Amino acid sequence: MSVVLGEPSSVASFSDAAALLDYGFHAFLPQEVIAQGQTFRSTVDGTRYELAASTSLRAWVVSSEHATPDYSVRVPSGRTLEPGGVAGTVIARLHGRVLGRVPLMVQAVLGPSSQNGRGRGRGGPPASEPWWAGGVRSFHSLASGLYHSVFG
Numbered sequence: 001m002s003v004v005l006g007e008p009s010s011v012a013s014f015s016d017a018a019a020l021l022d023y024g025f026h027a028f029l030p031q032e033v034i035a036q037g038q039t040f041r042s043t044v045d046g047t048r049y050e051l052a053a054s055t056s057l058r059a060w061v062v063s064s065e066h067a068t069p070d071y072s073v074r075v076p077s078g079r080t081l082e083p084g085g086v087a088g089t090v091i092a093r094l095h096g097r098v099l100g101r102v103p104l105m106v107q108a109v110l111g112p113s114s115q116n117g118r119g120r121g122r123g124g125p126p127a128s129e130p131w132w133a134g135g136v137r138s139f140h141s142l143a144s145g146l147y148h149s150v151f152g
Contacts, residue, residue, distance in 0.1 A: 042073045048110035059099040
């Protein structure tokens with residue numbers, strides 16, 4: 001649906017409405033942001049877990065966008081997590097905008113968290129990433145957010 005106001009004729013309104021719809025259909029594409037079964041790691045109450053997305057998430061994204069979404073894993077503490085059980089949610093963001101949320105299931109209990117401080121907290125990088133990728137992703141997110149806030 002599109003709304004065009006202030007045109008001198010219905011022909012001009014139709015032409016502008018068609019151009020607006022054409023832009024919308026070409027500028028945005030549905031993309032899979034989280035795949036069903038995609039894994040994430042999280043530490044809860046001192047224990048590391050491998051979690052998997054229970055469903056996939058598709059979102060409308062600008063067709064020229066090449067950035068990778070940021071993922072935030074949210075797992076409540078204070079309860080026992082068992083393989084196959086629901087653990088929490090993962091939230092996908094692109095340039096700070098929430099694209100959607102997906103429930104997480106416990107894939108495996110990985111054991112106690114390491115003592116060097118890595119892997120602590122409620123969220124974590126996807127299981128397939130090296131340890132330094134989170135820092136690179138954070139820097140990219142900061143730089144991209146700064147660029148978009150200054151230049152739109």
